[in-house]
Amino acid sequence: MAFIKKYLPFILLNIAISAITVLAVLFIWDTHQKNKLAQIPCPQATAALPDKPSENNTPQAISTSSPSQTSLSGESEVSIELVSGMGDLNLEYILIKNTGSSKFSLLDWSLRGSEQKSIRIKSDIILNPGGAIKIYSKSGTDSALTIYLNSQQAYWKSGLVVTLHDPELVERARYEIP
Numbered sequence: 233m234a235f236i237k238k239y240l241p242f243i244l245l246n247i248a249i250s251a252i253t254v255l256a257v258l259f260i261w262d263t264h265q266k267n268k269l270a271q272i273p274c275p276q277a278t279a280a281l282p283d284k285p286s287e288n289n290t291p292q293a294i295s296t297s298s299p300s301q302t303s304l305s306g307e308s309e310v311s312i313e314l315v316s317g318m319g320d321l322n323l324e325y326i327l328i329k330n331t332g333s334s335k336f337s338l339l340d341w342s343l344r345g346s347e348q349k350s351i352r353i354k355s356d357i358i359l360n361p362g363g364a365i366k367i368y369s370k371s372g373t374d375s376a377l378t379i380y381l382n383s384q385q386a387y388w389k390s391g392l393v394v395t396l397h398d399p400e401l402v403e404r405a406r407y408e409i410p
Contacts, residue, residue, distance in 0.1 A: 311329050322370055327364055343355045395407075
C-alpha cells in the first residue's frame with residue numbers, strides 16, 4: 233500500500249503529461265494538414281473501365297483564368313492545374329483536370345517540358361468530366377486516381393513550360409512552372 237501512495241501521483245502526472253503531449257501533436261498535425269490541403273486543389277478524379285472511344289466523346293477547347301495556364305485552341309477541354317514537388321522524384325507530380333463535359337482516355341497522350349523529349353502516357357485511364365488525375369514521375373502502380381511514369385529521375389523544375397499533347401501530338405494544355 234505504501235508503494236501505491238508513494239508512486240501514484242507520479243504515475244498520474246505521467247499519464248496527464250503524455251495525454252496532453254499526444255493531443256498537442258494531433259492538433260498541430262491536423263492544422264498543418266488543413267493548411268496543406270487548402271493550398272492544393274483537391275482532385276475529384278473518377279475513372280471508368282476503358283470503353284471504345286467514339287468521335288462524339290471528344291471534349292472541346294479549354295479556357296482558364298490562371299496566369300500560368302494557357303488556353304489552346306483544340307478539341308479537348310483539359311488543363312494542367314498544378315505541378316508539385318519539382319526536382320524531388322518521390323514528391324513530383326502533375327495534376328491534370330478534365331474541364332469538359334465528355335470523358336476521354338489518356339492513352340498515348342504525352343507531356344513535354346520546354347527542355348525535354350516527349351514523355352508518353354502508357355495508361356488507358358478514362359478521365360471523366362470534372363475529374364482530375366495525378367501523374368507521378370516516380371515508379372508505382374497505376375490506379376483510377378494516379379498514373380506513374382516510372383522514371384529514375386525527376387522531370388520538372390522551376391521555369392519550365394509543361395505541355396500536354398493528345399495522341400495526334402496536338403498541344404492541348406500548357407503550364408509554366410513558377
